[in-house]
Amino acid sequence: MADLLRRGATLTNLACPACASPLFRLKNGDLWCARCEKKVIVVKEGEEPLQATSPLILSELETTLLTKIQQIQRQIQEETDVEKLQKLNNVLSSLLANLEKLRKTKGA
Numbered sequence: 001m002a003d004l005l006r007r008g009a010t011l012t013n014l015a016c017p018a019c020a021s022p023l024f025r026l027k028n029g030d031l032w033c034a035r036c037e038k039k040v041i042v043v044k045e046g047e048e049p050l051q052a053t054s055p056l057i058l059s060e061l062e063t064t065l066l067t068k069i070q071q072i073q074r075q076i077q078e079e080t081d082v083e084k085l086q087k088l089n090n091v092l093s094s095l096l097a098n099l100e101k102l103r104k105t106k107g108a
Contacts, residue, residue, distance in 0.1 A: 001034045016040060058106050065099045 001024075005011070009024040014031065016023055021035040031040040041056065072092045079085050 062102055069095050
């Protein structure tokens with residue numbers, strides 16, 4: 001907990017729903033439970049839980065897509081078989097299309 005304070009986090013009056021430990025607000029605005037070592041999302045009254053977590057889910061999905069694109073790119077560099085290259089290219093095209101759709105969704 002002291003380390004979080006040294007790094008600029010502030011102690012809030014909120015408690016972790018899982019362990020009841022006090023929550024910290026990080027410099028980026030996220031709420032963090034030091035005991036659970038997890039980000040905490042507060043759902044406002046009347047707000048659907050899925051609405052509150054949507055930005056986090058989309059960010060995680062974007063990270064996953066970018067990781068997969070990098071993995072496919074490395075495989076393409078190493079591959080010499082034309083058929084395998086075509087399959088990898090199809091997968092890469094699909095991942096890039098999904099990434100583009102995701103970024104449009106996040107921007108909307």
